[in-house]
Amino acid sequence: xxxxxxxxxxxxxxxxxxxxxxxxxxxxxxxxxxxxxxxxxxxxxxxxxxxxxxxxxxxxxxxxxxxxxxxxxxxxxxxxxxxxxxxxxxxxxxxxxxxxxxxxxxxxxxxxx
Amino acid sequence: xxxxxxxxxxxxxxxxxxxxxxxxxxxxxxxxxxxxxxxxxxxxxxxxxxxxxxxxxxxxxxxxxxxxxxxxxxxxxxxxxxxxxxxxxxxxxxxxxxxxxxxxxxxxxxxxx
Numbered sequence: 001x002x003x004x005x006x007x008x009x010x011x012x013x014x015x016x017x018x019x020x021x022x023x024x025x026x027x028x029x030x031x032x033x034x035x036x037x038x039x040x041x042x043x044x045x046x047x048x049x050x051x052x053x054x055x056x057x058x059x060x061x062x063x064x065x066x067x068x069x070x071x072x073x074x075x076x077x078x079x080x081x082x083x084x085x086x087x088x089x090x091x092x093x094x095x096x097x098x099x100x101x102x103x104x105x106x107x108x109x110x111x112x113x
Numbered sequence: 114x115x116x117x118x119x120x121x122x123x124x125x126x127x128x129x130x131x132x133x134x135x136x137x138x139x140x141x142x143x144x145x146x147x148x149x150x151x152x153x154x155x156x157x158x159x160x161x162x163x164x165x166x167x168x169x170x171x172x173x174x175x176x177x178x179x180x181x182x183x184x185x186x187x188x189x190x191x192x193x194x195x196x197x198x199x200x201x202x203x204x205x206x207x208x209x210x211x212x213x214x215x216x217x218x219x220x221x222x223x224x225x226x
Contacts, residue, residue, distance in 0.1 A: 004155070034214045043117070043203050043217030044156070089155060091214070100171065101215060103148075103155030 003027045004092050006104035014112050019077040021107050023090030026071065030092040034101070035064060035075050038087045047088070048075070080111045116140045117218035119204050125224045126194050134189045134221050136204030145187035146205040146215060147171075147179060156203060162187055194225040 005024045013019045023033075031052035036044035050057040050064045050073065057064050063076045077084055090104040117138045126132050136145065143164050148156040158171030160179040168179060176198060178190045191198055201222050205215040 006155075009153070036214070036217075041219070043205075043219050045217070046214045049214060091155075100158055100161065101156075103157070105153060105155045 001026070002104075003030075004090055004102050004104040006090055006107050008107050009105070010108040010110070012110045012112060013080045015082055016079045019075075019080045019084065019109055019111070021075040021077075021088050021090075021109065023073045023075075023104055024071055025073075025092050027092070027102070028071070029094050030102075032093050033064070033066060033073050034091045034093075035062075036089040036091060036103075038089065038106070044089055077109075080109075082111045082113050085109055085111045117204055117206055117216055119202075119218035119221050121221060122219065123222045125226060127226055128195055130194050132191045132194055132223070134202055134204075134223070136187045136189070136218060138185050138187075138204075138206045138216075140206055140208070140216060141184075142206035142208045142216070143184065144207045144209065144215075145181065146207070147177075147187070147189045148203045148205060148217075149173070149200040150203065150220075151200050159189065159202075191223075191225075194223075196225045199223060199225045 034049040035047040037047045038044040048059050048062045050066050066073045087106045087108045089106045091101040120135045146161045147159040150156045162168050162181045165181050180188050201220050203220050204218040207215040
């Protein structure tokens with residue numbers, strides 16, 4: 001049973017517009033969430049994170065929103081740029097214990113110039 | 114030089130062969146991980162190690178073994194490779210729970226024929 005779900009395999013957005021990537025989770029023990037970005041032939045790189053005590057975290061053009069009651073988080077990229085084209089993985093973990101990341105399947109974002 | 118280095122980057126092997134994937138890191142992190150990524154799927158944890166004397170199974174450890182030769186080195190072995198182990202393998206490191214999550218190597222593409 002998948003504990004972290006990214007239901008959109010792909011997303012296309014015009015340059016300059018907002019990109020919204022969504023992620024749902026089922027494990028109520030998750031209290032730390034991360035987004036990773038992956039280019040072809042490279043490993044994932046950390047993008048932004050949020051802990052469960054917050055509902056929003058912002059870093060430049062990237063903002064992550066967390067809705068704990070709905071077990072839902074989203075990544076907003078504003079404005080979108082062609083260099084943002086990549087696969088984005090949502091991941092979750094429990095801070096206590098073994099610190100294992102559980103990943104979603106990823107969403108491929110294409111930003112069209 | 115990369116912080117997390119995986120060798121080889123690409124490998125084709127035959128069914129039944131033993132193969133070892135190697136990972137070394139210069140970040141000084143205690144924790145090291147092996148993940149695999151299959152097309153259309155997220156990353157899944159194979160094994161993880163919190164220090165040289167600590168090895169733990171992850172979500173999909175069957176058919177794999179690991180060795181933590183030193184703090185900086187963590188190798189993954191497929192004792193008898195099978196075609197459904199064809200995947201992209203990532204090594205990662207972390208220094209405990211961190212707002213920046215784990216740091217990943219560039220990946221090893223393994224094909225079992």
